[in-house]
Amino acid sequence: MLSSPPSEIRTEFSNPASHSSPHETGWQRQGKLWSNLKELGDLLRIPSAVSLADDELLFQHVQFKTGQRVHTIGQPFDSLYVVHSGFLKTVLIDEFGNEQVLSFPMKGDLFGVDGIHTRHHASEAVALSNCDLILLPFKKLTALGRTHAEFEHAMYSVMSRELVREQSMVSMLGALSAEARVARFLVSLSDRYADMGYSSKLFNLRMTRHEIGSYLGLTLETVSRTLSAFNEIGLISVDQRSIGIKDIDSLKTLRRLPPSSSRAKQLAARKQKAAGVTQLAASA
């Protein structure tokens, strides 16, 4: 049995403030923490270094315990959230009570964006573990965007990244087999863990088979069976929530199904008789 999962609560903040109690008995440092712009930029992995020495601008942290909802569907929107530590899920409840998992936000991820348009949240965010989130009041953000050009760009960039992510999900759900979906899921988790400084080879799932299935458009049984199959082939080791990655390359290249339209598409691509690529230089 695999044990020793990575602790999900880490205290590596460059935050100069507080950080008082050295021994952390679970989740006791609930005193307000604040992050400045630089920390925020680092967390969001924003390329353009937001080198604002503006230490006046601080963003408040908030804590949520496992199972708590950060926001619910229909709730008035006024803030975005960035995960500082912990794991969550965002879900959509379809017309008749069925839950659809949309994402599993973790350290460095932004969520809550869906509320901007209608001023009400379109989805629900639930903490899968104790979480420390940074609150980004939307009013504050837009004001900030108007004064700091790089910041405005950063906001667009992060939202664009989210959109690309959703698109790749659509693509995956539309085209890949169950095995390929689960394989991709594991690879992306492994990558994210590596980003966060954890082991990419051995980690604990923070979500149930049911939630994974919902996220991937599969049933929990299929997820379970697929993990078992990967285990038997030697690609991974599985023991309940504990996953050991054995053969990341095979997981990355695992495919299935494409034979369907591949030929038609390749033909179409090879032809491309008319329709040249057009490029435009914008001027004004």
Next chain:
Amino acid sequence: MLSSPPSEIRTEFSNPASHSSPHETGWQRQGKLWSNLKELGDLLRIPSAVSLADDELLFQHVQFKTGQRVHTIGQPFDSLYVVHSGFLKTVLIDEFGNEQVLSFPMKGDLFGVDGIHTRHHASEAVALSNCDLILLPFKKLTALGRTHAEFEHAMYSVMSRELVREQSMVSMLGALSAEARVARFLVSLSDRYADMGYSSKLFNLRMTRHEIGSYLGLTLETVSRTLSAFNEIGLISVDQRSIGIKDIDSLKTLRRLPPSSSRAKQLAARKQKAAGVTQLAASA
């Protein structure tokens, strides 16, 4: 056989400028057109009235002919696009040549957003008919956002709307049957046509069965069969690209498949013992 499809090229611009040649032989008024902020806001259906009398700010139009590519994957990004007239598709090409349709932009839709993050387009946009697009140079947009608060908000709003749309696609692909997907597709098309001032009851598809299938995560045969089935039941009439909507209500309520996880979810929802809804007032 159904005929008399709505002409896809209409000349109802409140644009005071040009609009010279009265008889439109296909697509001959290719002289540069310009739109101001107000027109842009109307087109994008932005709630907050962008009442900028700033007629100095004009956005250039560009024309594309059927089959042309507006942008390709990997191409440097520097502009967003808003559809003024015509129909397009955006596609992702997966690791081995397979084409995945992501959206069918039409009048009032924004696309190109996926390029912001990496500065290169992640998808390809192809004209399905002759198109008239408004070019939104990204530099110009960000500059504008800094000076006009409502405009900045509008940009976020439109991007948020796109994200919500993608999320609902994910939800659909993950949970609905083939019949339900096709039904929803028809309903949303009907709605869009109504928005644009066309008939919501009788219209022409601008895309092939193959493209619809790719968009919905189905094969072209399944799309064809499903349309035929709807035809037999009397929900619609089909003749090649021509679609007549007969029973929109049935199309809207058509479902299938959910029995799977519905019970489990409803139970979970009914319980909700711990985890109270949390609401936060942002202050600063």
Next chain:
DNA sequence: CGATTCCTTGATACGGCTCAAGGAAGGTGG
């Protein structure tokens, strides 16, 4: 009018869902 693309329809196979049952883990109260 031939070539190509697109659409329809049929026969068949199979991947993943459904239904079902039992076991493991974790939490709770005695």
Next chain:
DNA sequence: CCACCTTCCTTGAGCCGTATCAAGGAATCG
């Protein structure tokens, strides 16, 4: 600490929905 309960996970058997393969007809275009 143990008994109980609930949630979560695994595995099996069978079926159904959709993909696959195939062939012919319709529309479009040069």
